[in-house]
Amino acid sequence: MFCPRCDQDEGIKFFEAPKDGSWELYRCQHCDFVWRNTEKEEIRNRHLYPPEFKLNEDQITKMTVKPMIPPLRKPGKQ
Amino acid sequence: MPYKDLRDFLEKLESEGQLLRVQKEVLPEPDIGAAAYAAGQIPSGPAVLFEKIRGYDRKKVVMNVHGSWRNYALMLDLPMDTPLRQLFHELVKKSDRFPVSPKVVDRAPLKEAILTKNINISEVLPVFRVNDYDGGPYLSKAVVVSKDPEDSKNQNLGIYRLQVKDKDRLGIQTSPQHDIAVNLRKAEELNQPLPVAIAVGNDPAITLAAGMPLQYDEDEYEMAGALRGEPAEIIRAETVDLMVPAGAEVVLEGEIVPRKRTIEGPFGEYPGFYSPTMKQAEIKIKAITLRKDPIIFENLYIGKPWSEHDYLIGPMTSVTLYRQLKAMAPEVVSVNAMYCHGYGTIVSTKSRIAGYAKIIAAKLLATPHGLVYPKFIVIVDEDIDPFNLNEVMWALLTRFRPDRDLILIPNAPGSTLDPTGYPRGLVTRMILDATKPVPPDLPLEGLSLLIPPKEAPEWVELLNLMIGK
Numbered sequence: 360m361f362c363p364r365c366d367q368d369e370g371i372k373f374f375e376a377p378k379d380g381s382w383e384l385y386r387c388q389h390c391d392f393v394w395r396n397t398e399k400e401e402i403r404n405r406h407l408y409p410p411e412f413k414l415n416e417d418q419i420t421k422m423t424v425k426p427m428i429p430p431l432r433k434p435g436k437q
Numbered sequence: 438m439p440y441k442d443l444r445d446f447l448e449k450l451e452s453e454g455q456l457l458r459v460q461k462e463v464l465p466e467p468d469i470g471a472a473a474y475a476a477g478q479i480p481s482g483p484a485v486l487f488e489k490i491r492g493y494d495r496k497k498v499v500m501n502v503h504g505s506w507r508n509y510a511l512m513l514d515l516p517m518d519t520p521l522r523q524l525f526h527e528l529v530k531k532s533d534r535f536p537v538s539p540k541v542v543d544r545a546p547l548k549e550a551i552l553t554k555n556i557n558i559s560e561v562l563p564v565f566r567v568n569d570y571d572g573g574p575y576l577s578k579a580v581v582v583s584k585d586p587e588d589s590k591n592q593n594l595g596i597y598r599l600q601v602k603d604k605d606r607l608g609i610q611t612s613p614q615h616d617i618a619v620n621l622r623k624a625e626e627l628n629q630p631l632p633v634a635i636a637v638g639n640d641p642a643i644t645l646a647a648g649m650p651l652q653y654d655e656d657e658y659e660m661a662g663a664l665r666g667e668p669a670e671i672i673r674a675e676t677v678d679l680m681v682p683a684g685a686e687v688v689l690e691g692e693i694v695p696r697k698r699t700i701e702g703p704f705g706e707y708p709g710f711y712s713p714t715m716k717q718a719e720i721k722i723k724a725i726t727l728r729k730d731p732i733i734f735e736n737l738y739i740g741k742p743w744s745e746h747d748y749l750i751g752p753m754t755s756v757t758l759y760r761q762l763k764a765m766a767p768e769v770v771s772v773n774a775m776y777c778h779g780y781g782t783i784v785s786t787k788s789r790i791a792g793y794a795k796i797i798a799a800k801l802l803a804t805p806h807g808l809v810y811p812k813f814i815v816i817v818d819e820d821i822d823p824f825n826l827n828e829v830m831w832a833l834l835t836r837f838r839p840d841r842d843l844i845l846i847p848n849a850p851g852s853t854l855d856p857t858g859y860p861r862g863l864v865t866r867m868i869l870d871a872t873k874p875v876p877p878d879l880p881l882e883g884l885s886l887l888i889p890p891k892e893a894p895e896w897v898e899l900l901n902l903m904i905g906k
Contacts, residue, residue: 364572373559373603373604374557374559374560374604375492376491376492376493377492377493377494377560378492378493378494379492380492381491381492382465382491382492384559386573386602386603390700391572391573391600391602391603391608391699391700391701392572392573393572393573393574393600393601393602394566394573395465395466395566397464397465397466397491398466398467398566399466399467399569402466402566402569409570412570412703412711414700414714418714419700422700422714422715422716423713423715423716423853423861424698424715424716424717425610425611425612425613425698425715425716425717425853426611426612426613426618426621426622426718428625428696428698429622429625429626430626431626431627431628432626432627
């Protein structure tokens with residue numbers, strides 16, 4: 360399953376409607392995008408997903424880290 | 438107040454016509470987000486309880502619980518149409534009772550079921566995408582409990598956005614200005630996980646207190662007690678050393694994984710823009726405690742103002758800033774920080790000395806909230822009601838002298854959610870001193886303030902009687 364957002368073939372089903380199976384939830388193992396198969400087509404179809412919200416590898420590599428990971432404290436220091 | 442839990446408050450709202458039940462089946466997307474936005478647009482908008490969510494058996498979602506001044510007034514046991522200015526002063530009065538210690542209980546409906554295996558957040562809560570291009574479903578109104586890893590008495594409650602990424606993983610936004618970010622930094626310096634408990638569906642006072650920008654060492658449970666007028670009830674979590682609200686519908690227990698950042702967002706945020714997609718911290722959920730009855734998932738619509746977010750956060754931010762400023766400057770009269778989470782903040786004050794407004798603005802910037810949020814700061818005199826924008830505009834147009842009363846602070850810290858930040862997180866702060874000059878400052882030329890006719894209030898009463906009010 361291709362991820363509508365990052366276009367990687369990393370989408371997997373992780374849950375379905377507990378009552379009647381009327382929908383399925385998917386997640387992308389690459390970019391953590393989550394979608395339901397009953398959503399608007401532009402949300403679940405990678406060819407229709409809005410370009411301004413798509414993610415490519417370059418964007419993922421340069422993405423802001425928030426908050427920054429602090430240096431490890433040296434033993435004995437407060 | 439006090440309401441013992443969310444259900445208790447929903448009953449009150451329903452009895453006053455401020456809760457609507459949607460009994461037809463709705464789709465998680467787009468129905469719930471769209472209806473919640475709509476409820477926030479209606480003046481005096483009601484809370485909306487969705488009773489049938491497609492695919493879920495016996496789960497409910499409630500939105501817009503705090504989403505109108507009417508709901509606020511009911512929460513404070515005031516007449517439904519109490520004006521905002523009065524709500525503000527009532528909140529100040531209640532919060533002045535701080536601190537009221539919480540009461541520890543050993544039994545609560547929250548413990549009717551305890552899950553430690555096969556954790557699945559989406560099975561317990563009917564999660565849904567709030568705005569179309571959010572990175573996934575979000576818990577947008579849950580109260581996150583954490584502790585300072587080096588001071589076990591310093592517990593924190595906060596509302597941080599939580600992205601559902603998997604059965605047991607949540608992304609969390611911990612911005613550097615948030616108390617939980619201080620907790621996390623210390624844990625990560627020690628390479629330790631940070632235990633957290635996430636309470637969903639709470640007594641409305643718990644949610645209000647969790648959204649207040651208190652000082653780092655101030656306890657939100659003690660503020661919830663002050664707002665309620667009696668202690669908040671708390672109960673020990675099952676798998677982490679944290680105290681959680683006893684009235685919650687469900688509590689997710691787990692830990693923030695140390696030194697790990699994964700893709701989070703975007704998420705439609707309070708400035709009315711999507712946040713950038715960033716690499717943020719991640720929570721692993723290890724246990725869930727919940728009520729056996731159908732779970733009511735309380736969530737928040739957030740987006741272009743005004744939405745429930747603005748109702749929820751605006752007055753509480755104003756009250757907190759007022760109390761913090763008042764402690765430093767007794768001349769402060771009132772604070773309105775209701776625009777974009779306080780990006781726009783208006784303070785009314787008496788002037789102790791010439792130029793005093795600049796000092797008040799500096800004190801505002803020195804509060805915890807002042808670290809990043811207020812960037813459009815207007816200081817007005819005590820005769821101006823900061824909640825009345827007509828009066829604020831009048832003060833700006835007749836008392837503000839741009840050549841002397843405008844201060845810009847470039848390259849100051851700002852919220853990463855502020856779309857004007859360049860780069861994100863760095864903004865220019867602006868202070869507008871719209872107070873009248875006092876000696877030795879030069880007086881405004883020919884100053885003679887026009888006072889409305891002192892007999893006018895009697896005429897207001899009479900004219901209202903004549904039109905049948």
